[in-house]
Structures are given as structure tokens and as C-alpha cells.
Amino acid sequence: MSASTTDNAAVxxxxxxxxxxGLVEPQTARIDTPLLLDCxxxxxxxxxxxxxxxxxxxxxxxxxxxxxxxxxxxxxAGRHRPEDRKPGWWDTAIGPxxxxxxxxxxxxxxxxxxxxKGSTGPLSENPETGRPYGPDFPILTVRxxxxxxxxxxxxxxxxxxxxxxxxxxxxxxxxxxxxxxxEAIAHAVVIAAAPKLSAQNIAxxxxxxxxxxxxxxxxxxxxxxxxxxxxxGLMLARMLGHxxxxxxxxxxxxxxxxxxxxxxxxGFDVEFQVESYLRYQGTSFxxxxxxxxxxxxxxxxxxxxxxxxxxxxxxxxxAPATARFxxxxxxxxxxxxxxxxxxxxxxxxxxxxxVSYAEVEAHQGHDAFLxxxxxxxxxxxxxxxxxxxxxxxxxxx
Amino acid sequence: MSASTTDNAAVxxxxxxxxxxGLVEPQTARIDTPLLLDCxxxxxxxxxxxxxxxxxxxxxxxxxxxxxxxxxxxxxAGRHRPEDRKPGWWDTAIGPxxxxxxxxxxxxxxxxxxxxKGSTGPLSENPETGRPYGPDFPILTVRxxxxxxxxxxxxxxxxxxxxxxxxxxxxxxxxxxxxxxxEAIAHAVVIAAAPKLSAQNIAxxxxxxxxxxxxxxxxxxxxxxxxxxxxxGLMLARMLGHxxxxxxxxxxxxxxxxxxxxxxxxGFDVEFQVESYLRYQGTSFxxxxxxxxxxxxxxxxxxxxxxxxxxxxxxxxxAPATARFxxxxxxxxxxxxxxxxxxxxxxxxxxxxxVSYAEVEAHQGHDAFLxxxxxxxxxxxxxxxxxxxxxxxxxxx
Numbered sequence: 001m002s003a004s005t006t007d008n009a010a011v012x013x014x015x016x017x018x019x020x021x022g023l024v025e026p027q028t029a030r031i032d033t034p035l036l037l038d039c040x041x042x043x044x045x046x047x048x049x050x051x052x053x054x055x056x057x058x059x060x061x062x063x064x065x066x067x068x069x070x071x072x073x074x075x076x077a078g079r080h081r082p083e084d085r086k087p088g089w090w091d092t093a094i095g096p097x098x099x100x101x102x103x104x105x106x107x108x109x110x111x112x113x114x115x116x117k118g119s120t121g122p123l124s125e126n127p128e129t130g131r132p133y134g135p136d137f138p139i140l141t142v143r144x145x146x147x148x149x150x151x152x153x154x155x156x157x158x159x160x161x162x163x164x165x166x167x168x169x170x171x172x173x174x175x176x177x178x179x180x181x182x183e184a185i186a187h188a189v190v191i192a193a194a195p196k197l198s199a200q201n202i203a204x205x206x207x208x209x210x211x212x213x214x215x216x217x218x219x220x221x222x223x224x225x226x227x228x229x230x231x232x233g234l235m236l237a238r239m240l241g242h243x244x245x246x247x248x249x250x251x252x253x254x255x256x257x258x259x260x261x262x263x264x265x266x267g268f269d270v271e272f273q274v275e276s277y278l279r280y281q282g283t284s285f286x287x288x289x290x291x292x293x294x295x296x297x298x299x300x301x302x303x304x305x306x307x308x309x310x311x312x313x314x315x316x317x318x319a320p321a322t323a324r325f326x327x328x329x330x331x332x333x334x335x336x337x338x339x340x341x342x343x344x345x346x347x348x349x350x351x352x353x354x355v356s357y358a359e360v361e362a363h364q365g366h367d368a369f370l371x372x373x374x375x376x377x378x379x380x381x382x383x384x385x386x387x388x389x390x391x392x393x394x395x396x397x
Numbered sequence: 398m399s400a401s402t403t404d405n406a407a408v409x410x411x412x413x414x415x416x417x418x419g420l421v422e423p424q425t426a427r428i429d430t431p432l433l434l435d436c437x438x439x440x441x442x443x444x445x446x447x448x449x450x451x452x453x454x455x456x457x458x459x460x461x462x463x464x465x466x467x468x469x470x471x472x473x474a475g476r477h478r479p480e481d482r483k484p485g486w487w488d489t490a491i492g493p494x495x496x497x498x499x500x501x502x503x504x505x506x507x508x509x510x511x512x513x514k515g516s517t518g519p520l521s522e523n524p525e526t527g528r529p530y531g532p533d534f535p536i537l538t539v540r541x542x543x544x545x546x547x548x549x550x551x552x553x554x555x556x557x558x559x560x561x562x563x564x565x566x567x568x569x570x571x572x573x574x575x576x577x578x579x580e581a582i583a584h585a586v587v588i589a590a591a592p593k594l595s596a597q598n599i600a601x602x603x604x605x606x607x608x609x610x611x612x613x614x615x616x617x618x619x620x621x622x623x624x625x626x627x628x629x630g631l632m633l634a635r636m637l638g639h640x641x642x643x644x645x646x647x648x649x650x651x652x653x654x655x656x657x658x659x660x661x662x663x664g665f666d667v668e669f670q671v672e673s674y675l676r677y678q679g680t681s682f683x684x685x686x687x688x689x690x691x692x693x694x695x696x697x698x699x700x701x702x703x704x705x706x707x708x709x710x711x712x713x714x715x716a717p718a719t720a721r722f723x724x725x726x727x728x729x730x731x732x733x734x735x736x737x738x739x740x741x742x743x744x745x746x747x748x749x750x751x752v753s754y755a756e757v758e759a760h761q762g763h764d765a766f767l768x769x770x771x772x773x774x775x776x777x778x779x780x781x782x783x784x785x786x787x788x789x790x791x792x793x794x
Contacts, residue, residue: 198654199645199648199669202654206672206675232612235607246597248595252595266535295665302668
């Protein structure tokens with residue numbers, strides 16, 4: 001931030017909306033403990049960029065980790081500059097008095113390793129070559145991310161998260177936390193997730209990857225060295241992604257079959273509103289996301305399958321977990337439908353875990369997990385209120 | 398065909414399987430009656446390539462028109478050469494003793510105008526320039542196709558189809574036939590169709606179009622003049638299409654999450670079986686389909702909306718129809734779900750039409766309409782048997 005502290009404070013007072021965490025500043029943790037990855041490679045040291053909201057209490061037991069999804073980052077709440085058009089990606093849920101209440105919780109959100117928003121990733125310099133990693137950045141898994149987040153947790157002086165939460169790919173990280181570090185997570189809040197991708201999910205990822213990889217500007221991932229970006233491929237990948245994030249109903253409600261100009265053009269320019277929306281989403285994504293990171297993220301999704309190491313039995317895979325679970329799904333989500341969340345719930349029950357499940361009536365599709373749907377936020381608020389109450393009682397005891 | 402008649406006959410005898418129409422040869426009709434298109438342009442004359450199976454009876458009342466879907470053509474049954482690996486696209490349903498029985502019906506299937514298998518289309522010479530039309534070929538609608546098929550019908554000496562049938566985009570042509578030429582169609586068999594595309598359907602088409610149009614080898618549609626094909630774009634469009642043709646269940650049954658090599662590669666080569674399948678479908682399509690035709694076909698899909706001219710009331714739009722209807726849908730079809738077929742059925746009932754409806758339990762998704770699913774074929778067989786019986790009785794009367 002270039003503004004002085006005084007300016008910041010003034011701006012903070014002026015811009016902070018009720019329930020907003022106000023202006024926030026990303027921080028960077030340099031982790032020097034080598035990380036051994038699932039692919040067999042090793043990262044000697046790496047940066048993790050993160051944001052925090054609220055205050056860590058004396059007992060350091062009120063920390064909540066937010067795990068981001070495919071195109072997310074560490075900027076989950078508040079604004080970086082007063083003039084920012086949009087706040088962080090989960091600002092509706094995180095803030096003073098909000099479901100994840102920063103008056104009570106110390107909230108941490110990390111840009112995942114391999115990301116493109118400051119954490120070590122394909123855009124970073126490869127110490128072995130002195131050039132950007134690009135396509136040489138190792139393929140990562142959800143477990144690799146959780147291991148790196150665990151290193152950050154220790155750096156922050158936290159030994160146990162009051163809760164770990166996230167939607168979609170974020171929810172998969174939550175499950176992995178509960179399995180990999182049972183002692184370090186009290187509550188696991190898994191939203192709009194799945195225990196593994198279906199063949200159809202993998203198929204969509206594969207089309208997105210092929211769109212990027214076959215773009216002549218991709219140059220085997222070394223596009224930066226050629227001074228270009230695989231714009232077409234990344235745009236197509238994002239357009240396709242958006243179709244899977246929205247339900248058919250949500251698209252109908254949002255766009256119907258409305259024509260942008262009111263009449264049929266008989267041509268290939270934008271005609272229907274939905275085309276205009278998708279092209280905008282696609283082209284604006286290109287300027288804020290890295291293609292190699294996008295590829296890595298889709299692979300981490302494809303690979304996630306904790307049951308695979310437990311004879312395909314999810315209950316066995318989840319057996320080590322000691323966290324209490326809240327699982328949330330949305331009726332119109334066809335990317336990770338309620339049926340997929342119920343698979344998780346059934347496995348948790350079969351494994352004797354404590355689990356609450358909410359299936360939220362919502363027409364927004366997969367994107368619903370980002371939206372302030374009243375019943376959904378009531379469920380989150382109620383659950384996190386209980387966590388806060390337990391912490392207070394433990395503090396008194 | 399280069400083989401002599403004698404050879405053909407010998408080959409026919411040897412290769413014809415029970416129920417097969419055997420070796421078939423496409424024919425070409427030159428239509429010189431100008432066609433006024435919905436877009437306002439006019440085609441002075443055009444070729445339609447078609448195939449026929451069975452014999453037209455003396456009363457010329459046993460003709461059945463088959464309308465093809467997005468990537469289909471006139472080759473619906475039999476083989477062109479004995480060594481052809483695959484028969485026509487609906488060979489399971491058309492042939493002697495099959496549901497659409499060529500011992501009783503004279504079956505006609507046309508490559509639609511704008512196609513790339515011999516009918517006048519983007520690959521044809523534009524008489525105004527002496528070069529291929531390419532992107533200058535007019536945008537077509539389902540109604541334009543029906544009008545051109547009507548011209549062919551007259552050419553063949555048929556005044557009324559015993560039935561018009563087709564799946565998907567083919568089913569839309571059937572509906573348009575019933576509306577545009579009520580006197581010329583006795584039965585309308587509408588399979589796996591919808592009264593119009595949803596915003597999601599349009600969105601998938603738009604991603605496919607953008608994949609083609611943004612391919613640097615597309616050259617604004619003049620790729621032929623540059624001696625190239627927009628391979629990448631057409632491959633992506635086809636891969637994406639295939640995801641929407643298969644159900645999630647069908648993909649699970651067909652591929653699951655199986656790894657081609659049996660173990661995780663941590664790379665971007667083909668890993669999962671479903672990736673291998675999609676890449677094969679995508680790359681093989683490129684060599685047999687024209688990109689400009691693909692674009693035209695998706696636009697015809699987007700534009701189809703007969704209710705739009707009747708204050709968005711489908712029943713009013715269907716009011717002119719005098720045909721009897723059979724509507725068929727498949728439970729796992731998420732491209733044009735049973736709910737979309739039920740919209741058609743409800744509108745037909747509201748409009749006082751005779752309609753039978755079958756919702757076929759099938760896990761194959763949209764593709765089910767091409768498959769010999771026993772209950773589905775029983776329904777078709779029963780319906781066409783009744784048509785044949787009525788014809789025989791009318792013939793006697």
C-alpha cells in the first residue's frame with residue numbers, strides 16, 4: 001500500500017461499510033522448510049501470500065482458515081484500495097457481525113502454492129534456472145496445499161484451527177485437512193464439494209486444458225518468454241467454467257433467451273445476452289489469471305480422491321478425522337450436486353463422525369456458495385456461533 | 398461407386414446383414430426453384446444429397462422422411478462400401494424388419510442445406526464469386542431446411558409423408574414440418590428434442606463457436622483459401638459437444654475415473670480414459686466435418702423457437718398442425734431433458750392434438766436417441782406398425 005498510515009486510517013473510517021473488514025493488506029510468509037510433494041518433487045522454500053481479518057486471541061484458539069477454489073486467492077474479504085470496485089471473494093460471509101464473525105474469529109486466507117497472486121507458482125523464478133518456472137512448476141495435489149498451509153499455521157503460532165472452511169475445491173482442502181491433520185482442526189465446514197470428480201467433471205476440465213494447451217500462444221507453457229498470453233484458450237476455459245458454475249435455471253432467470261439488440265441478427269456477433277455475459281467473463285479473466293496456474297488447479301481437482309488410498313472406501317479414508325463436520329450443498333448445483341455432498345455425509349456417518357448437513361434450496365447453481373442466500377448464511381452463522389460459544393466456555397473453564 | 402453393377406450385387410449379397418439395407422448410394426437432386434431464406438437472402442438453386450431405402454409404393458403414401466441432427470448427414474442406414482467400418486448413423490432403427498421397416502416404408506434422408514456432405518453449403522462454389530462460399534453462405538433456420546426438404550419431396554413425387562421423424566435438431570425439423578406443411582405430414586415423431594434452446598444450451602453453442610472463430614487458422618471463415626482447417630477450434634467444439642451428449646451416469650459407466658496407464662502421471666498428457674475418448678472424438682471429427690457448417694448448424698439450433706411468432710405460446714404455434722404426434726425423451730438426457738419434451742406434449746394437448754408420449758429409461762444421455770434401447774425401439778416399432786397398418790387399410794378401402 002502506498003498510502004500513509006494516517007491516510008489508511010482515515011480511508012478505513014470513511015470506506016468501511018457496516019460488516020466490512022475495511023481496507024486490508026496482503027502479507028507474505030517465506031517458508032524455508034522443504035515441502036515434499038505427492039508427485040515426488042521437492043520445493044526447498046516458498047512464499048505464501050495471505051490475508052488475515054480479526055484478531056488472534058491469547059489462547060490462539062479462534063483461528064479460522066478459509067481455503068479458496070479454482071480461480072480464488074487470498075483476498076477473501078475487505079478491499080485493498082478504497083476505490084476497488086469489488087471486495088474480496090467471500091466478503092458476504094466474512095466480517096464483523098457476519099456469519100464468519102471477525103469480531104470473534106481470526107480469519108486467515110492463503111493464496112495456494114502454485115497460484116498466481118503472489119504465492120510461489122509458475123510465475124515465480126525457478127532457482128535452478130533463474131527464469132520463471134512456467135510449465136516446470138510441479139503438479140500439485142490438494143494434500144500438497146494442505147501441507148503448505150500447515151507450515152503457515154505453525155508460522156502464525158496456531159496449533160489448531162477452530163475451523164477450516166471452503167467451497168468447491170476449497171471444500172476438498174477442508175476434507176484433506178481433517179484427514180491429514182486431525183489434531184489441528186476442530187471443525188470442518190465443507191461447502192459445495194465432492195469426494196472426488198466424476199468423469200464428467202474431469203471431461204470439462206480436459207476441454208478447458210486442451211483449449212489452453214492448443215492455443216498457439218501457449219508455447220508449451222513458456223508464453224511469458226515469448227511475451228504473449230494464451231488469451232483465446234484461457235478465455236474459452238473460463239467461459240466453459242462459467243456454464244458449469246451456473247444452473248440452467250439461474251441462466252434462464254438471468255438471461256432467458258433475450259437478444260441483446262432485441263432482434264435476430266443472422267450472424268456470429270453477440271446476439272443473446274448469455275453470449276455477451278460469457279464473452280465478458282472470458283476476456284476479463286485473461287488479464288487477471290495465469291494459464292499455467294489454471295492448468296495446475298484443474299489437475300489438483302482431477303487428482304483429489306482420498307478414498308483411492310483406502311480401497312475406494314471413503315468412510316475408511318475419513319476414519320482418522322476427529323473434527324466435527326458441517327456439510328452444505330445447493331439444490332441447483334450440477335457441478336457438485338447435493339448427491340455428491342450426501343456421499344460425504346454418509347461416509348462420515350459410517351465412520352462414526354459428528355456431522356450436520358444442510359441442503360440449501362437455491363437456484364444459483366454451484367456459484368451459490370459465494371452468495372448471501374439467507375438460509376445458507378443462517379446455517380453458517382449458527383454453526384460458527386456455536387464454535388465461538390464453545391471457545392468462550394473453554395476459555396472460562 | 399466405382400465397382401460395376403455385378404460386383405455391387407455380389408458384394409451386396411455377401412455383406413448385407415439381417416435387417417440391413419445393404420449397400421446404398423447417395424443421390425443428388427438439383428433444385429432450381431429459388432429458396433427465400435428467413436435471413437432475407439435468396440438461394441437461386443441448390444443441390445440436396447439424399448439416400449433412400451425401401452420402395453415408394455404406387456400410391457406414394459409410404460414415404461418417411463428422416464431429419465438429421467447437428468453433425469449428421471444423409472447417410473442414415475446401410476453402407477457405402479462393403480469395407481465401411483460403420484453403417485449409417487441410424488442403422489439400428491432403419492432396415493428390413495427394423496422399427497422403421499424398409500419392407501413397408503420408403504425412407505428418405507437428406508443432407509441439409511448448408512451441410513458439408515454434398516448438399517449446397519459453405520464448401521460449394523458461390524456463383525457470384527466463383528469461389529467457395531465459406532463464411533458467406535447464408536445463415537439458415539430450421540424453417541429454411543424444411544422448405545428445402547419440401548422442394549425435394551415434390552421432386553420425388555411425394556405429396557404427403559407417412560411420417561417425418563428425427564432426434565435432437567432433427568426433432569425440431571419435425572415440429573417445423575407439422576407447423577409449416579400440415580397437409581404434407583401424417584405423423585410427426587419428435588425424439589429427444591426441445592421447443593427451443595435454453596440459455597445454457599445457447600451458452601454451450603457459443604463456447605463451441607468461439608473455439609472455432611478464435612482459432613488463428615479460422616481466417617474469418619476463409620480457411621480453405623489459406624489451405625488450412627481450424628483444427629483446434631473444431632476439436633474443442635466437438636469435445637464439448639460430446640460432454641453434453643453423454644450423461645454423467647453414462648460417462649461413469651463408460652470411463653469411471655479409470656487411468657489409462659493405471660497410475661497417476663502428474664502431467665498434462667492423457668491420463669484418464671475419458672480424456673482419451675474426448676481427444677479421439679475431437680481429432681477424428683476435424684477430418685470429416687466443415688467448421689463453417691458447424692457454425693451454421695449451431696445457429697439454426699439457437700434460432701429455433703416457433704412459439705416466438707405466437708406470443709411465446711407454443712400451443713398457438715402448433716395450432717396449424719394436423720399430424721398425429723409421437724414424442725420420445727430419455728431420462729438421463731440433460732441436453733434436452735424429458736421436461737423439455739413434456740413442454741411439447743403439454744402444448745400439443747392444449748392445442749387439441751393427438752399425441753403419444755414415451756419417456757424412456759436410459760442411462761446414455763442425449764445420445765440414447767441413436768441407440769437400440771429395447772423399450773425405445775418397441776415404442777418406435779409399435780408406432781410405425783400402426784402407420785403401416787393404416788396405410789394398408791386405406792389402400793384396401
